[in-house]
Amino acid sequence: MSKTMLNRILFTVLSFFIAFLGACTKRNDKKSMDSLQTKHHKLVVYQVFTRLFGNQNTTNSFYGSRDENGVGKFNDITTLALKELKKLGISHVWYTGVIEHATMADYSEFGIRPDNPLIVKGKAGSPYAIKDYYDVNPDLAVNVSARMTEFEALVQRTHDENLKVLIDFVPNHVSRQYASDQKPQGVRDFGEGDKISVVFDQQNNFYYLPDQPFRLPDGLKPPVAPKEMYEEFPAKATGNDVFNAQPTINDWFETIKLNYGVDYLGGHAKRFDPIPSTWLKMRDILAFWTKKGVDGFRCDMAEMVPVEFWGWVIPEIEAINPDIIFIAEIYNPEQYHNYIKNGKFSYLYDKVGLYDALRRLMEGHGSVEDITRVWQKESGDISEHMLRFLENHDEQRIASEFFAKDPFVAIPAMTLSATLHTGPLMIYFGQEVGVNPTQAEGFQGNDGRTTIFDYWGVPEFQQWVNKGKFDGEKLDSKAKELREFYQALNHFSTSQEAIHSGKFYDLQYANVHGQSANYDSTRVYSYLRYTENQKFICVYNFDKNRTISTTIKLPAHALVDSMQCALDKSYEVLEVFPATEFKAKSIGNELVNQGLPITLPPLSVKILQLREK
Incomplete structure (x- = not known):
């Protein structure tokens, strides 16, 4: 090796080391980066409904008891199970139903x-x-x-497999018979200490x-006969903001609303000074679970709690764990920016x-x-904070008769959810x-959802669990596929930098108004x-029946100004997802003027990589 070459190598190593030291000194961001890797938002959250995940009982009796x-x-969520979730590409496991909730099961022998x-x-009760x-x-x-020891062991097992732990935080309401015996x-x-003679008091x-x-x-x-009538005096407001002594069966009648200092019957006046008692108690609860190793919280109905509380409490918990994440269940797009910018949430539901x-x-x-309207009007500059999903415990199952009737219909929609922007993805177990x-x-009824209220076994999932082998051997070929x-x-989506950290450019206008042949807008x-x-060029056909042959044109602005490609250079086009042997060649000018020919079978996706030849 020549001396000149050796000097160049030494210079490169030294430059890298200096850059490394520089990176170390700049780690003063609100959220630190794991192992000095570039932080990105492309988490993959796997929601586990904990009481159903490992249940191998196949009885499935309507309103069956815990023992039935x-x-x-x-x-049941063993190291082997967690290894398989890691292989699936999961980064965060959301354990739903961890915190003690109201139930018809009797645990009085344990002092509960x-x-x-x-x-x-439901017999098992709502986890909310x-x-x-x-x-x-x-x-x-x-x-x-x-x-509690068994839960702590689950947290440790999860961390041992390099997975993060999320649990629910239910801030808006509690069960009507809330009473902590483990505080x-x-x-x-x-x-x-509440003043029960008034509707509202700031410290109630x-x-x-x-x-x-x-x-x-x-x-x-109820499927279990009560031993006595339920009495509550005076009546408390019900969880879904019902200020009526008799809620309906469709209300959240089993819960009571928590008071964060908002006087609902007094014009929604906000009384936040001094800090309301509920704020302080909720901060202590979040701190309790954070100190147990919980890495984040999915916050139930977060928009029913004032954004000022979130803007105060999240930094308080970040002081304990700077990498903690908070996910808001929120359904009002007008509040998205508010709950990110002022509420300081990490991520919001994009429902x-x-x-x-x-x-x-x-x-x-x-x-x-509608997809263009979503990213233009609803997400905008906070797209990386939008959590995308097609299923969770509140939504109907894709395969059910109430939704798509076929789980494979989700392939283009799920791929788009994962690749549209840099934000996280969620999958329901x-x-x-x-x-x-x-x-x-x-209690759930027949509505296309997996019950969250009762004891049940989920047949398709049990086939994957396969008596604790977690090998999917009992799945049929379609389920395996x-x-x-x-x-x-x-x-x-998590390994390709263009997806987890790259920029986005909508091609719709160039192909609809650019008159690409057979481009169905x-x-x-x-x-x-x-x-x-x-x-990457990402193309989808959402039609269930038609194969569509069209061309995809790239505007000169996108090709030259955005992607820094040249009009006179030659490029290879490779199909990278789903990965195939497809290869084509094109010159920049051709991509702009003639477009890239493409054939899309029904319900298909093609992600093509453009690579300089």
Whole structure:
């Protein structure tokens, strides 16, 4: 090796080392970067409904008890299960239903007060009717007395597989019989010391209806007979902002609204100085779980809690863990910027936006024009903060008769959700194997959703779990194919820099108004994702029946100014997702003027890489 060459190598190494030291000194951002890697938002969140995940019981009796239908445990989510989730391409596991909530199951022998069945939804109960913020659901423990220890072990197992842990934070309401028996010493319970003679007081935890007894909704028929009537005096406001002593059966009647200092009956006046008691108690609860190793919180109905609280509490928790993430369940696009900029949320649900637009397309109506409207009007400059999904516990299963009737219809929609922008993706457990609820499972009824209220076994998912082998050997060939698609998509979207960190350029206008032949402006959608080093053309056909042959034109502005390509250079075009042997050649001018010929089968996606030859 020549001396000149050696000097060049030494200079390169020294330059890299100096750059490395520089990077180390600049790590004063709000959120630090793992292992000095460039931070990006392309998380893949896997929502586990914890009581259903590991349940292998196949009885599935309508309104079956815990002993009849079985229940999954923390311990069922083994190291092997977590390794398989990691192979699937998951980065964050959202364990739903961890915190103790109201239930019709009797755990009184363990010192847990029973709940009155008249104010519980389903035999297992709703995970969004929290009964004790400082305890975990005893259903999920093999040894109920050691239930917290079993949860802590699950957190450790999850971290050992380089996965992050998310749990629910339910800030807007609690169960009607909330009472913490596991709260730390010195902690005052919600409602302790409240002035119950007034509707509103800034330091009250609840809202009251003085001199009015609570009355149960009409039509209640719980599957477990109550031992006594439920009494509440004075009545408290119900969780979904119902200031009526008798909520309806369609209200969140099993919950009571928490008071964050907003006087709802007094013109929604905000009384935040001094800091309301509920703010302080909720901060302490978040700190409690953060110190147990929880890496983030999915915040239920976050927009029902004042944005000022979030803007105050999230920095308080970030002081404990700078990398903590907060995901807001939110359905008002007018508030998106507010909850990101002022509420300081990491991510927001993109339900009233991309999910709704894609659902219409998957059901065979709607138009891809809605997708452009979503990114232009709803997400805008916060697109990297929008969490995209097609299923979660609130939504109907894709495979069900109430939605698309076929899980493979999701392929273009899911690929677009993962690649449209740099933000995170979410998958609901069993989505990747085509779970299809076909019967009433208890309180949930037959509505295309997997029950969140009752004990149940999920047949398609049980086939993947396969008695704890987690090998999917009992899945049929179509379910295996579907899971392979999700695995490939997750790894592609998180490993390709143009997807996880690149810029976006909508190609619709250039192809609709540029008169690309047979370009159906209602069913074909295309865009660019690119960085300096990587350039992708993403094209979708959302039509269920038609094969569409068309051309994709790239505006000169996109090719030259945005992607820094030259009009006179020759380029290879490779199909990288789904990966095929397809190769083509084109000159920059041809991409602008004639366009790239492409054939799209029904419900297909093609992601093409443009590479200088």
